[in-house]
Amino acid sequence: xxxxxxxxxxxxLIMGIPIAMVLGIITIIYFLLNGQVMxxxxxxxxxxxxxxxxxxxxxxxxxxxxxxMNEGGITTRLVQFARxxxxxxxxxxxxxxxxxxxxxxxxxxxxxxxxxxxxxVMVPQMEKEGYKREFxxxxxxxxxxxxxxxxxxxxxxxxxxxxSTSIGALFMAGIVPGIIYGLVFIGVISFMxxxxxxxxxxxxxxxxxxxxxxxxxxxxxxPITVVVGILKGIFTATESAAVACLIAIIVGLFFYRExxxxxxxKMLISTVTNTATVTYLIIMANIFGWMIAFERxxxxxVDSMLSITESPWVFLLLxxxxxxxVGMLLDGIAxxxxxxxxxxxxxxxxxxxxxxxxxxxxxxxxxGLLTPPVGTGLFIVSSMADVxxxxxxxxxxxxxxxxxxxxxxxxxIPDLVLFVPKMLGM
Amino acid sequence: MVQLLTxxxxxLTKLEEIIMTILMGALAILMIVAVCFxxxxxDPIPWAGEVSIFLLIWTSFxxxxxxLKYGTQASVxxxxxxxxxxxxRWLRSAQDLTMIVFLGILIYYAIxxxxxxxxxxxxxxxxxxxMWIPYSAVPMGLIFAFVHIxxxxxxxxxxxxxxxxxxxxxxxx
Amino acid sequence: SSxxxxxxxxxxxxxxxxxxxxxxxxxxxxxxxxPTKTFKLAxxxxxxxxxxxxxxxxxxELQARSGGKMKVEIYPASQLGTEADMVQQVEAGSxxxxxxxxxxxxxRTPDLAAWFTPYAFNSLQDAxxxxxxxxxxxxxxxxxGTGLKSLDYLFAGQRVMITKDKEVTxxxxxxxxxxxxxxxxxxxxxxxSTGAAPEALPLPEVYSALQTGVIDGMDMDLDATITNKxxxxxxxxxxxxxxxxxxxxxxxxKAFNDLSADAQKIITESLVVASKYAVDTRASQEEDFKKxxxxxxxxxTELGADVYAEExxxxxxxxSAKSDLMKRFIEAARN
Ligand code: NA
Ligand code: NA
Numbered sequence: 001x002x003x004x005x006x007x008x009x010x011x012x013l014i015m016g017i018p019i020a021m022v023l024g025i026i027t028i029i030y031f032l033l034n035g036q037v038m039x040x041x042x043x044x045x046x047x048x049x050x051x052x053x054x055x056x057x058x059x060x061x062x063x064x065x066x067x068x069m070n071e072g073g074i075t076t077r078l079v080q081f082a083r084x085x086x087x088x089x090x091x092x093x094x095x096x097x098x099x100x101x102x103x104x105x106x107x108x109x110x111x112x113x114x115x116x117x118x119x120x121v122m123v124p125q126m127e128k129e130g131y132k133r134e135f136x137x138x139x140x141x142x143x144x145x146x147x148x149x150x151x152x153x154x155x156x157x158x159x160x161x162x163x164s165t166s167i168g169a170l171f172m173a174g175i176v177p178g179i180i181y182g183l184v185f186i187g188v189i190s191f192m193x194x195x196x197x198x199x200x201x202x203x204x205x206x207x208x209x210x211x212x213x214x215x216x217x218x219x220x221x222x223p224i225t226v227v228v229g230i231l232k233g234i235f236t237a238t239e240s241a242a243v244a245c246l247i248a249i250i251v252g253l254f255f256y257r258e259x260x261x262x263x264x265x266k267m268l269i270s271t272v273t274n275t276a277t278v279t280y281l282i283i284m285a286n287i288f289g290w291m292i293a294f295e296r297x298x299x300x301x302v303d304s305m306l307s308i309t310e311s312p313w314v315f316l317l318l319x320x321x322x323x324x325x326v327g328m329l330l331d332g333i334a335x336x337x338x339x340x341x342x343x344x345x346x347x348x349x350x351x352x353x354x355x356x357x358x359x360x361x362x363x364x365x366x367x368g369l370l371t372p373p374v375g376t377g378l379f380i381v382s383s384m385a386d387v388x389x390x391x392x393x394x395x396x397x398x399x400x401x402x403x404x405x406x407x408x409x410x411x412x413i414p415d416l417v418l419f420v421p422k423m424l425g426m
Numbered sequence: 427m428v429q430l431l432t433x434x435x436x437x438l439t440k441l442e443e444i445i446m447t448i449l450m451g452a453l454a455i456l457m458i459v460a461v462c463f464x465x466x467x468x469d470p471i472p473w474a475g476e477v478s479i480f481l482l483i484w485t486s487f488x489x490x491x492x493x494l495k496y497g498t499q500a501s502v503x504x505x506x507x508x509x510x511x512x513x514x515r516w517l518r519s520a521q522d523l524t525m526i527v528f529l530g531i532l533i534y535y536a537i538x539x540x541x542x543x544x545x546x547x548x549x550x551x552x553x554x555x556x557m558w559i560p561y562s563a564v565p566m567g568l569i570f571a572f573v574h575i576x577x578x579x580x581x582x583x584x585x586x587x588x589x590x591x592x593x594x595x596x597x598x599x
Numbered sequence: 600s601s602x603x604x605x606x607x608x609x610x611x612x613x614x615x616x617x618x619x620x621x622x623x624x625x626x627x628x629x630x631x632x633x634p635t636k637t638f639k640l641a642x643x644x645x646x647x648x649x650x651x652x653x654x655x656x657x658x659x660e661l662q663a664r665s666g667g668k669m670k671v672e673i674y675p676a677s678q679l680g681t682e683a684d685m686v687q688q689v690e691a692g693s694x695x696x697x698x699x700x701x702x703x704x705x706x707r708t709p710d711l712a713a714w715f716t717p718y719a720f721n722s723l724q725d726a727x728x729x730x731x732x733x734x735x736x737x738x739x740x741x742x743x744g745t746g747l748k749s750l751d752y753l754f755a756g757q758r759v760m761i762t763k764d765k766e767v768t769x770x771x772x773x774x775x776x777x778x779x780x781x782x783x784x785x786x787x788x789x790x791x792s793t794g795a796a797p798e799a800l801p802l803p804e805v806y807s808a809l810q811t812g813v814i815d816g817m818d819m820d821l822d823a824t825i826t827n828k829x830x831x832x833x834x835x836x837x838x839x840x841x842x843x844x845x846x847x848x849x850x851x852x853k854a855f856n857d858l859s860a861d862a863q864k865i866i867t868e869s870l871v872v873a874s875k876y877a878v879d880t881r882a883s884q885e886e887d888f889k890k891x892x893x894x895x896x897x898x899x900t901e902l903g904a905d906v907y908a909e910e911x912x913x914x915x916x917x918x919s920a921k922s923d924l925m926k927r928f929i930e931a932a933r934n
Binding site: 012017021040234235242245265331 | 443446447449450451453454457458460461465475478479482483485486487488489490492493494496497498499500501502503504505506517520521524525528531532535536538539560561563564565
Binding site: 476543550 | 683686687690702703706707708744745746775777782783784787796797798799800801813
């Protein structure tokens with residue numbers, strides 16, 4: 001029965017049915033095949049209550065904020081700011097891409113949204129200055145993974161709600177790893193720069209630097225308010241998203257004056273539909289997880305895992321390798337929703353810090369956006385930057401390898417992750 | 427008949443967009459107001475969290491239906507990309523038929539659930555409003571999605587074209 | 600329909616030749632009319648919580664009394680869903696037993712709010728006795744009617760007040776404090792009557808919310824204060840023991856009635872043992888828990904009913920007016 005179910009599962013996926021629906025369909029099929037028809041009676045309520053979680057409210061709100069900032073002209077100002085700061089080095093525009101991505105990451109929470117925004121802006125600029133287009137696209141794609149690592153972060157929010165871990169603590173834990181990723185990418189570019197002789201731009205005058213700084217400050221109000229507001233107890237991590245929306249509107253209306261109020265309904269609709277791609281996945285993955293719980297698979301997994309190893313270090317290595325494989329095939333959030341309930345009992349049993357664990361698996365699954373055959377980041381950038389899929393896969397490969405090595409450092413030096421939240425007493 | 431169904435599906439889409447705009451706007455405003463009430467007025471709104479969640483759930487089921495119509499949900503596409511246009515048409519039909527059956531089953535059970543005698547006695551914990559109001563997001567969203575996909579399926583059979591082809595940036599990881 | 604139990608029950612002599620595990624009840628179980636069945640029991644708490652331990656006790660008793668024929672598989676920590684989900688699954692018959700808090704159930708059965716009468720019981724034992732008495736049973740009956748049967752109560756620790764910076768020695772100290780309170784009308788009512796500002800934050804956010812000052816304190820029990828290490832971020836534990844925290848053991852009415860009379864009896868008896876075990880164990884831990892918190896650096900004080908006289912009166916007036924049963928319950932508890 002189990003093998004039949006798995007075979008149908010794979011068939012449905014290959015047929016190209018949305019992953020969210022596949023999860024729901026396979027659950028229903030399993031209930032029917034196993035004569036558990038009465039579970040169908042409880043399925044609609046189970047779908048409803050999968051979203052009964054305060055933490056999930058941050059998803060639409062951070063998305064709305066991203067929409068507002070994008071309409072309000074934030075991307076170009078952040079890029080301009082990064083450009084006057086470091087554009088004059090050899091390979092300057094490549095660094096600008098990474099640094100602008102780090103700035104944008106402190107505002108956005110989703111790698112895919114960021115990859116879409118940045119590839120529209122950066123790839124044409126870099127190409128004009130003489131970079132190969134696939135190189136420009138691969139840097140944009142690789143640096144987009146910083147978006148969910150530096151707070152705010154959609155995937156941390158979902159992990160936090162699934163595992164009952166403080167979202168505020170997760171946000172703080174992402175800061176150092178996010179900066180490390182940025183610096184490592186800059187290092188990789190400078191190493192490549194020696195070999196490939198990258199172009200550089202003119203050094204900006206002091207006047208231009210000041211003007212650009214002045215222009216970017218209102219935008220940077222958002223991450224500052226979010227961090228300060230959370231630490232000062234004005235609002236929770238979830239509520240910070242709503243406050244960020246308010247600031248984004250004020251900045252877009254009064255500072256940049258590019259925000260068109262008539263566009264707000266359109267932004268609201270696109271916020272909801274983007275949110276629903278995540279929440280539908282959560283709904284369906286939840287009934288799928290319910291089926292797994294009913295079959296006592298988490299308990300079986302815990303028992304068999306503990307019979308293999310009782311070392312948290314070995315366990316974490318196994319998890320990292322397994323997730324790398326899972327990430328090749330599944331969307332990050334879908335994988336997270338399926339796996340967290342299964343893995344958490346082991347995390348508790350092995351005494352691993354749930355914040356540390358969360359950061360590791362979230363980064364690992366975010367890397368899945370860059371890995372073929374199924375990588376939404378790859379799809380988005382290859383279509384937006386007009387680079388062939390295979391070409392993009394090849395040119396982003398070195399970044400994937402480096403990213404995984406960094407991930408292993410974060411896994412085995414927990415303080416890199418836990419230093420900030422510990423310092424803040426979280 | 428096909429045209430009528432298509433019209434109906436498009437009408438539902440308009441309705442969905444209106445619902446999404448209003449509820450999402452309300453959600454953003456409510457959360458900001460809730461923070462202000464607690465921090466500045468020192469008087470938290472005890473039902474703010476509960477109502478926000480109702481709004482999230484309603485928008486999710488309605489937005490999910492809209493997303494199924496426009497194909498914004500992530501899927502594995504290598505088979506679809508590899509085959510000829512004629513075969514694509516059949517694959518699309520197979521996808522839609524599978525989803526129609528699935529949604530049909532869910533709708534049947536969702537309506538049964540809404541009809542349970544216990545439905546009328548359940549009230550929300552903070553505001554004490556009847557739970558059938560937030561709960562009905564489930565059958566409603568599923569029925570809307572069912573109409574959209576059925577329309578697309580029939581259009582595909584009759585005209586060989588999906589009703590709408592629009593590329594939307596998907597995924598939020 | 601308990602008349603037709605015999606027709607659906609399994610033949611006892613089927614197992615006659617089997618080796619039966621020895622049980623405390625001797626070999627009497629072999630002569631009873633019992634099905635061989637593994638029940639599913641679901642609840643919301645972690646595996647170190649009193650309710651989980653009581654569920655394990657129930658399993659032990661059930662196995663012993665049935666000679667190993669009947670046992671319980673436990674699904675802890677909301678594995679099978681929220682409380683609403685669990686109730687629905689009991690109604691549908693896919694879960695056999697669920698432990699559901701009275702706080703949640705009072706949203707469908709308003710009379711249960713009477714259990715949250717502030718300072719109604721001097722001790723857990725008192726509350727337990729009330730639960731086993733006429734009024735306790737009458738309360739249980741109110742839940743039934745949608746295919747549910749309520750079998751018994753299971754108590755957790757009583758409610759205390761945990762505050763970050765301000766010591767609570769009288770009701771007016773709560774004035775303006777943002778207190779995290781489970782969103783249930785009687786609890787919110789009580790805190791509002793003290794002048795506090797009740798706030799319904801999700802539990803995982805409570806630690807950091809208290810630390811950063813989003814909230815000033817919370818309504819909690821000593822058990823959770825220890826497990827969640829709230830002593831790291833809060834200075835004061837005011838042991839008010841102002842409310843009890845019962846959960847109710849629900850089962851599917853039809854499935855239960857379809858069991859043989861012997862099976863029903865064994866289940867009910869095992870639950871009585873488990874329920875009593877929970878109260879006795881928890882009551883014996885009270886002093887130790889207070890000491891643990893004091894050792895962790897918290898200022899632990901006690902605060903009795905007398906200072907809350909006015910709030911108690913307000914509560915009694917408001918809730919006695921809601922229904923006759925609540926009125927009788929509150930009166931009985933006060934005497
Ligand atoms: Na971010
Ligand atoms: Na991938």
